[in-house]
Each structure stands twice: as C-alpha cells, then as structure tokens.
Amino acid sequence: MGQKTIGVLTSGGDAPGMNAAVRSVVRTALKKGFRVLGIQRGYNGLIHGEMFEMNMRSVSDIIHRGGTILYTARCLEFKEEAGVLKAVEVCKNAGIDGIVVIGGDGSFRGAADLSRLGVPCVGIPGTIDNDISCTDYTIGYDTAMNTAVEMIDKIRDTAQSHDRCSVVEVMGRHAGHIALNTGIACGASYIIVPEVEYDVNDVVKKIRAAGELGKHHFIILVAEGIGKVDEISRQIEEATGIETRGTVLGHVQRGGNPTVRDRVVASRMGYRAVELLENGIGNRVIGIKDSDIVDYDIQEALKMKKDFDMELYHIANEISF
Ligand SMILES: Nc1ncnc2c1ncn2[C@@H]1O[C@H](COP(=O)(O)OP(=O)(O)O)[C@@H](O)[C@H]1O
Numbered sequence: 001m002g003q004k005t006i007g008v009l010t011s012g013g014d015a016p017g018m019n020a021a022v023r024s025v026v027r028t029a030l031k032k033g034f035r036v037l038g039i040q041r042g043y044n045g046l047i048h049g050e051m052f053e054m055n056m057r058s059v060s061d062i063i064h065r066g067g068t069i070l071y072t073a074r075c076l077e078f079k080e081e082a083g084v085l086k087a088v089e090v091c092k093n094a095g096i097d098g099i100v101v102i103g104g105d106g107s108f109r110g111a112a113d114l115s116r117l118g119v120p121c122v123g124i125p126g127t128i129d130n131d132i133s134c135t136d137y138t139i140g141y142d143t144a145m146n147t148a149v150e151m152i153d154k155i156r157d158t159a160q161s162h163d164r165c166s167v168v169e170v171m172g173r174h175a176g177h178i179a180l181n182t183g184i185a186c187g188a189s190y191i192i193v194p195e196v197e198y199d200v201n202d203v204v205k206k207i208r209a210a211g212e213l214g215k216h217h218f219i220i221l222v223a224e225g226i227g228k229v230d231e232i233s234r235q236i237e238e239a240t241g242i243e244t245r246g247t248v249l250g251h252v253q254r255g256g257n258p259t260v261r262d263r264v265v266a267s268r269m270g271y272r273a274v275e276l277l278e279n280g281i282g283n284r285v286i287g288i289k290d291s292d293i294v295d296y297d298i299q300e301a302l303k304m305k306k307d308f309d310m311e312l313y314h315i316a317n318e319i320s321f
C-alpha cells in the first residue's frame with residue numbers, strides 16, 4: 001500500500017482554536033508518514049479542488065491565532081447529493097484516503113454523507129456555541145465566553161455610571177450555554193435563554209427586587225435564540241422607568257486568540273482524529289467526556305441530546321441581587 005493521504009478542512013462558523021486543531025492534525029499525520037492536504041473554504045473548496053500540500057512549517061505560528069488559516073465557508077451546494085458526489089470525485093482524483101472535518105453539527109452531516117460514499121471522515125467539534133450533544137465541550141467556546149465577559153464588564157462600567165439597565169445579546173444559535181455561563185460570570189440580574197420559558201414580567205420583578213435592596217444598575221443577558229433585545233429593553237424601561245440600552249455583541253465573540261483550554265482540547269482532538277483515520281476508521285466524531293477524549297458514530301452523535309445546565313441556571317438566579 002502506498003503513502004496515505006489525509007485532508008483537513010474547517011467548515012461553518014470559525015471558532016478560536018480551529019488553527020490549533022489544524023496544527024495538531026497536520027503534525028500528527030506528518031509524524032505518522034502521511035501526506036497532508038489542506039482543503040480551503042470548507043466543502044466549497046473540496047468541491048472545487050482548492051487544496052495544497054502541507055508540511056511541518058505550514059502550521060507554524062498559528063497555535064495562538066483566532067480564525068482559520070484554511071478559511072471556512074457555509075456551502076449550500078454540499079447539502080445536495082450532487083455536490084457531495086462532486087466532492088467524492090475530487091477526493092478520488094487527489095488520492096485522499098480520509099478527511100478531518102473541523103466544524104459544527106452541519107459540517108458533521110456533510111462528513112457523514114462523504115463517509116457513506118466512500119471517503120472516511122472524522123469530525124472535530126469546532127464551534128463557539130457548544131451545541132454539539134456528544135461532547136461536553138467544543139473548540140472555541142471558552143474563548144468566545146471570555147471575550148463576551150470582557151465586553152460585558154465594559155458595558156457594566158457605563159451602566160453603573162449612568163444607573164442604567166443594559167440588555168446584552170450573546171451568540172449561541174439555538175442554545176443558551178454561552179448566555180448562561182457569561183451571565184453568571186458577569187453577575188447578570190436575569191438570564192434569558194431558549195431552554196427556559198420566560199416572561200418579561202419576571203425580569204421586571206427581579207430588577208425591582210434588586211432595586212429595593214439598593215441596586216442601581218442591571219445587566220440582563222439574552223441568548224441569540226431569543227433575540228428581541230430592543231423589544232425587551234423597551235419593555236423593561238416602560239415597566240421600571242430605568243433607562244435601558246440594548247447591545248448585540250455579535251461577531252466579536254468569534255475572534256481573538258484562543259484560550260489555553262481551547263488550544264489544549266484542539267491539540268488532543270486533532271491527535272485522536274488522525275489516529276482513527278490511520279486505522280481506517282471513518283464516520284466518527286470526536287468528543288470530550290469527563291476530561292477524556294472519546295469518539296462516536298456520526299449518526300449516533302447527531303441523535304444525542306444535550307442537557308441544559310438547570311442547576312447552574314438556578315444558582316445564577318439565586319445569587320443575582
Ligand atoms: N444536512 C446537511 N447535509 C450535508 N451537508 C451539510 C448539511 N448541513 C450542513 N452541511 C454542510 O456543512 C456546512 C456547515 O454547516 P453549518 O450548519 O453552517 O455550520 P456548523 O458546521 O458550524 O454547524 C454547510 O454550509 C454545508 O456545506
């Protein structure tokens with residue numbers, strides 16, 4: 001058998017730590033004697049054959065950088081069978097024996113399609129949202145939350161100076177994990193997430209109760225899955241008479257240098273992904289469970305459900321006065 005060739009790509013929203021994962025995949029594969037192809041712009045680049053051979057130095061000086069040196073994309077064409085078939089053809093022609101796909105749930109659906117059609121893929125969870133059920137943790141989550149907290153601390157300074165209420169929206173797509181953790185870390189008076197039903201009257205009650213205990217400024221955290229920051233701000237201002245401002249943090253949360261945690265998890269996951277492909281095992285997703293690196297069948301992983309941390313939500317509510 002000739003030399004094995006492994007491809008690596010990043011797909012979906014970028015996440016800090018993706019570069020650390022790419023570096024780990026490339027270095028592990030090269031150490032094992034494989035040829036490595038960097039595929040640019042996710043499945044888009046795969047379909048169009050945008051790829052280049054990588055060596056040890058191709059991943060120098062990137063472990064500390066946000067974004068992804070391989071670029072990323074959301075590729076609609078790949079959601080159709082014809083797009084996947086095109087990609088399979090490209091893989092055959094390039095002699096690709098397996099691909100490491102760094103991305104989120106959408107990217108893993110694509111990886112399952114490719115695996116089914118004969119290109120073994122291993123997924124590494126890279127998304128700030130932490131919305132992948134089979135893993136406790138996704139690459140980028142820690143950095144995104146630390147960035148959000150840094151920003152909200154600044155918002156708090158101005159809210160405090162003006163005796164205002166600030167309603168802040170953080171990312172997370174349909175999940176409230178970022179909102180919950182940044183909310184507790186910023187001392188938010190109330191955290192509104194898709195996983196828990198909310199009534200703006202309860203938010204108002206909480207603000208009033210804290211106000212009676214001498215509080216003059218308030219942070220309300222809202223998950224992207226709820227949105228409506230302007231409407232919620234207006235409702236709070238009308239009901240309490242407290243001047244209220246809304247802020248949507250947006251893409252700032254996706255950038256910046258990855259934290260230690262993101263770099264370490266990315267390095268561990270990249271290593272395992274290559275080990276699987278080395279053994280001819282595809283259609284797997286890597287995860288981390290109770291600090292251990294694990295892997296699952298992609299279809300099974302996509303069927304799993306992730307619990308929202310209701311205990312933490314309860315604690316946040318109890319101590320925010
Ligand atoms: N059901 C699907 N089948 C095949 N490919 C998919 C599917 N869903 C998403 N993809 C591919 O994965 C890409 C990234 O998915 P997306 O949901 O945008 O981000 P993420 O992977 O971060 O969740 C999409 O642009 C598309 O190319």
Ligand SMILES: O=P(O)(O)OC[C@H]1O[C@](O)(COP(=O)(O)O)[C@@H](O)[C@@H]1O
Binds near residue numbers: 013014126127128173
């Ligand atoms: O960058 P875009 O296309 O505006 O997408 C925003 C979405 O991407 C994210 O930042 C990351 O999501 P994915 O990792 O699933 O791509 C979400 O939090 C947000 O809903």
Ligand SMILES: [Mg+2]
Binds near residue numbers: 105106127131173
């Ligand atoms: Mg996703």
